[in-house]
Amino acid sequence: MAGKVITVSSVKGGVGKTTMVLNLAGIYCGLNKKVLIIDLDLYSGGVAVSLNVKNDKDIYMMIDSMANNRFTELKKYVVTYNNNIDILPSPKDPRKAMKVESRYIPLIFDLATREYDVVLVDTSHILSELNLTILDYSYMSLFVITNDLVDLKNMKSLISIFRDTDKRNYLVLLNNSRDTGKDYLSLYDIRTIIKNNIDYTISKNYYIKNIDRYIMSGDILTLNSKINAFHSNDVSNMKKLALDLIDDRHGKEVKK
Ligand SMILES: Nc1ncnc2c1ncn2[C@@H]1O[C@H](COP(=O)(O)OP(=O)(O)OP(=O)(O)O)[C@@H](O)[C@H]1O
Ligand SMILES: [Mg+2]
Structure with a gap:
């Protein structure tokens, strides 16, 4: 199997990356794809907590085994959420986070894409060497932006770097469901600010008032039929986005 690595990133924190990763996982699960979520927000990862799974395994344990020739199979380091979704959590001990060096990324992605259709990567918003490596080795990346001037100016700078380096395998998602009051920019x-198209938008209607209740019980919003029925427009946009991200016409520039 040759799965695809899809990375969700941003230039500002708290814009809805992790929520988007989980929502995409739910959608791919609904399409009966095998999904691995890799939590590469190493210092403050929240995937395992948000899905209420035990994280007695994590990515640090995996690379530690690799470094000491003890690694046998990926399966030993992932936790299961449901029949279709597994998670490779961020280090439980944040002091171990710096040990997860970028040189392991190609190896981890290679192992993951052998066993999963879609490998969804959650990141931090820092443009570190690790995150640049993650972007380099991803089939597609999704940049989440909000209606916020600083966020948009920083996105503009990054997009101009992408232009200079001829990087084209990314989509831009405007998330209006986070800061519903912020809509002063059309x-x-x-x-005009980011000098790029907005590929997809999540409307402010998708603001989920009691989202913490779902997080506490480890629910994925897009696997909840009530929420899906109530927010059919936004869910249908997310489905289009999910299919677009894994479309075969993208990603010719991925490093192997
Ligand atoms: N559609 C929504 N409705 C209500 N609250 C939301 C929605 N999406 C995200 N949130 C809330 O906004 C906060 C930030 O979202 P999230 O953690 O997904 O962002 P992030 O970009 O991953 O943040 P970080 O940069 O800290 O990793 C969280 O408390 C989350 O529960
Ligand atoms: Mg996050």
Whole structure:
């Protein structure tokens, strides 16, 4: 099997990356794809907690085994959420986070894409060497932005770097469901600021008032039929986005 690595990233914290990773996982699960979520927000990862799974295994244990020739199979380091979704959690001990060096990324992605259709990577918003390596080795990346001037200016800078380096395998998602009060910039303004198209938008209707209740019980929003029925427009956009991200026409520039 040759799965695809899809990374969700941003230039600002708290814009809805982790929520988007989980929502995409739910959608791919609904399409009966085998999904691995890798939590590469190493210092403050929240995937295992949000899905309420035991993280007695993590990515540090995996690379530690690799470094000491003890590694046998990926399966030993992932936790299961449901029939279709597994998780490779961020280090339980944040002091171990710095040990997860970027040189392991190609190896981990290679192992993961052999066993899963879609490998969803959650990241931190810092443009570190690790995150640049993750972007380099991803089939597609999704940049989540919000209606926020600083966020947009930083996105503009990053997009101009992408242009200079001829990087094209990314999509931009405007998330209006996080800061529902912030809508002073129009879609036209936003496009003008970042000098790029907005590929997808999540509307402010998708603001889930009691989202913490779902997080506490480890639910994925897109696997909840009530939420899906109530927010059919946004869910249908997310489905289009999910299919677009794994479309075969992308990602010719991925490093192997
Ligand atoms: N659709 C939504 N409705 C209500 N609250 C939301 C929604 N999406 C995200 N949130 C809340 O906004 C906060 C930030 O979201 P999230 O953790 O997904 O962002 P992030 O970009 O991963 O943040 P970080 O940069 O800290 O990793 C969380 O408390 C989350 O529960
Ligand atoms: Mg996050």
